[in-house]
Amino acid sequence: TLDQSSSSAPVKYKVVFLGDQSVGKTSIILRFMHDTFDSQYQATIGIDFLSKTMLVDDKMVRLQLWDTAGQERFKSLIPSYIQDSSFAIVCYDITSKASFEHVRTWVEDARNIRGDDVSIIVVGNKIDLADQREIYTEEGTKLASELGVEFIEVSAKAGINIKALFKTLASNLPGAD
Numbered sequence: 053t054l055d056q057s058s059s060s061a062p063v064k065y066k067v068v069f070l071g072d073q074s075v076g077k078t079s080i081i082l083r084f085m086h087d088t089f090d091s092q093y094q095a096t097i098g099i100d101f102l103s104k105t106m107l108v109d110d111k112m113v114r115l116q117l118w119d120t121a122g123q124e125r126f127k128s129l130i131p132s133y134i135q136d137s138s139f140a141i142v143c144y145d146i147t148s149k150a151s152f153e154h155v156r157t158w159v160e161d162a163r164n165i166r167g168d169d170v171s172i173i174v175v176g177n178k179i180d181l182a183d184q185r186e187i188y189t190e191e192g193t194k195l196a197s198e199l200g201v202e203f204i205e206v207s208a209k210a211g212i213n214i215k216a217l218f219k220t221l222a223s224n225l226p227g228a229d
């Protein structure tokens with residue numbers, strides 16, 4: 053039989069980023085990929101794709117990141133990317149109550165399409181904007197535990213917890229414990 057650990061080709065995992073317009077999906081991805089941040093908003097048009105190889109427990113893992121657009125007019129594109137993904141990262145902006153209220157819908161969309169075959173992480177972004185906070189950490193924690201998903205708060209701008217987010221993802225890889 054083939055020994056996965058000694059084969060040179062990395063195992064691939066598809067990860068889809070979901071959440072309302074402007075919550076910071078693209079910024080989180082760019083902080084993780086290139087350690088950069090742009091304060092100028094450039095809406096994602098359609099779907100963007102990026103991939104990165106990570107070392108997880110001595111194994112090469114290739115993450116294929118699908119960055120969706122939060123704008124309503126692109127919504128119809130999203131289900132087929134959820135269909136393909138092992139992970140869904142559902143993002144909201146801690147300064148936007150509306151974006152938090154939509155988290156449940158995004159999680160339900162992913163569950164309806166993928167059932168238990170998708171690992172879901174809810175991410176509260178923009179924690180650098182403490183004075184504009186509308187959603188407290190406890191509310192995020194509570195919703196995530198109700199939905200049975202992982203939860204983390206981050207800041208793409210300040211680079212807080214972005215590595216921790218991808219560590220959480222890595223610890224949920226099939227076969228990891």
Ligand code: GTP
Nearest residue numbers: 074075076077078079091093096122178207208209
């Ligand atoms: P769509 O592609 O339209 O769905 O938006 P998006 O979710 O990809 O959001 P994007 O990453 O483009 O960020 C939207 C705006 O929020 C930009 O102006 C970013 O600079 C800003 N932003 C993103 N993350 C943070 C953060 O952690 N802190 C602060 N203060 N601003 C952020």
Ligand code: MG
Nearest residue numbers: 077078095096
């Ligand atoms: Mg975007």
